[in-house]
Amino acid sequence: MKYTVGVADMKVGRFGDILVTHALGSCLGLAVYDPVAKVGGLLHAMLPLSKINKEKAEANPFMFVDTGVPELFQEVYSLGGQKMRLEVKAAGCGEPLGNNQMFKIGERNLTILKKLLWKNNVLLNSKDVGGAASRTVYFYLDTGRLVIRSNGAERDL
Amino acid sequence: MKDVAKSQIIAGTKAIPALPRAATKLFEMLQNPDADMAEIEGILRFEPGLTANILKLTNSAYFGLPNKVGSIRQALVLLGRERLVELTMVTCAGALMWKSVPGYNLSPGELWRHSIAVSLAAEGLVKVLNLPEDKRVFTAALLHDIGKLVMGDWIKGDIEKIDELTAQGTSFEVAERLVLGTDHAEIGAEILKSWAFPQELVMAVRWHHQPERADEPSTMVDIVHVANVLCLMIGIGIGIEGLRYELSSSATEKLGLKPADIEQVASSTLQWVDELGNIFV
Numbered sequence A: 001m002k003y004t005v006g007v008a009d010m011k012v013g014r015f016g017d018i019l020v021t022h023a024l025g026s027c028l029g030l031a032v033y034d035p036v037a038k039v040g041g042l043l044h045a046m047l048p049l050s051k052i053n054k055e056k057a058e059a060n061p062f063m064f065v066d067t068g069v070p071e072l073f074q075e076v077y078s079l080g081g082q083k084m085r086l087e088v089k090a091a092g093c094g095e096p097l098g099n100n101q102m103f104k105i106g107e108r109n110l111t112i113l114k115k116l117l118w119k120n121n122v123l124l125n126s127k128d129v130g131g132a133a134s135r136t137v138y139f140y141l142d143t144g145r146l147v148i149r150s151n152g153a154e155r156d157l
Numbered sequence B: 001m002k003d004v005a006k007s008q009i010i011a012g013t014k015a016i017p018a019l020p021r022a023a024t025k026l027f028e029m030l031q032n033p034d035a036d037m038a039e040i041e042g043i044l045r046f047e048p049g050l051t052a053n054i055l056k057l058t059n060s061a062y063f064g065l066p067n068k069v070g071s072i073r074q075a076l077v078l079l080g081r082e083r084l085v086e087l088t089m090v091t092c093a094g095a096l097m098w099k100s101v102p103g104y105n106l107s108p109g110e111l112w113r114h115s116i117a118v119s120l121a122a123e124g125l126v127k128v129l130n131l132p133e134d135k136r137v138f139t140a141a142l143l144h145d146i147g148k149l150v151m152g153d154w155i156k157g158d159i160e161k162i163d164e165l166t167a168q169g170t171s172f173e174v175a176e177r178l179v180l181g182t183d184h185a186e187i188g189a190e191i192l193k194s195w196a197f198p199q200e201l202v203m204a205v206r207w208h209h210q211p212e213r214a215d216e217p218s219t220m221v222d223i224v225h226v227a228n229v230l231c232l233m234i235g236i237g238i239g240i241e242g243l244r245y246e247l248s249s250s251a252t253e254k255l256g257l258k259p260a261d262i263e264q265v266a267s268s269t270l271q272w273v274d275e276l277g278n279i280f281v
């Protein structure tokens, strides 16, 4: 099955499933995969910290990195994923031109992710982040292959 | 060559259908505090399709009204006339902007969702910044990218040249101008001018990517500028250009924006876009 992950959304799946998320601007796309159990999940989180809007975070934890990432891992565990085996990849976190300090949402999304992973002893295997291009992520759960489509070109991550 | 393109592109704006008379009339009334309910009702009486869509919006979850509204008069009483004018604009803009915009890689509905999102974010910014309410900001935001409807066809043919420029860090609307002699903001302003919109709105559309270049400092321009970048960042209506627009520091400074304000507005915009963005489907 092919599942589309919206903005402020998360989907998990098993062998044979494809998870897709479009239009990553400054949002964080985080993919987690267990190559033995062949299960994985993809998160599309919008903002770094849930304290900015607790009510929204309660209704939808996937809006924020600090609440969405733990949920993503939990869901992958519940499908049989094991922490030691997980491959973790990040995409997105872009920013507009002009280096305006006010709009470093992408950079802050990445910083909060790294803190969370570090605290939980999880390694970030690879990332394709920053810049002003929009990204679409295709995540194939038979092999864990992750393809980034950006500016009309595709690359593996 | 570029100038030839520009005059041809501007000629293309004639193909954009005019807004219904009712919409522009109602919009004029925003400026006239003496206009009464009967007058507003009178204008919409001869627009049954428009009226039906306005009522559909009025009854959407966004407004959370406890009972179903069945008439323009009821809507006026419950929402007030500014809101009603907004809803009229939303309805008319929806009819124009629902379609796909090939050159910018926007599939059907995306330009519409983006426009609604920028309007809601603009209203949200006005609120968190405690700025004096100007109901016209909503309409300016709603129409800011309408020039893309005309520019799309031209972008398609010249995208490689534009890409070459943006790859070196040129912002997208500057690249449009370098290659085609004009950009979607200027074309949008031409369209609003032909609809006889007030000058301030025309300027807000004209300079939504370069607010510091507006003839007069205008909060409306700054708000639309920031709301637009914000919506692109959260991926609503992000097209071929990605985030290749420059965020104006003078605009964010003038508005006195803080990161928390921006995130607050971003977090509340998304839900309503999902609600309103699909209402005419």
Ligand SMILES: [Fe+2]
Pocket (backbone or CB within 6 Å): B144, B145, B184, B185, B208, B209, B228
């Ligand atoms: Fe624009």
Ligand SMILES: [Fe+2]
Pocket (backbone or CB within 6 Å): B114, B118, B144, B145, B228
């Ligand atoms: Fe825009």
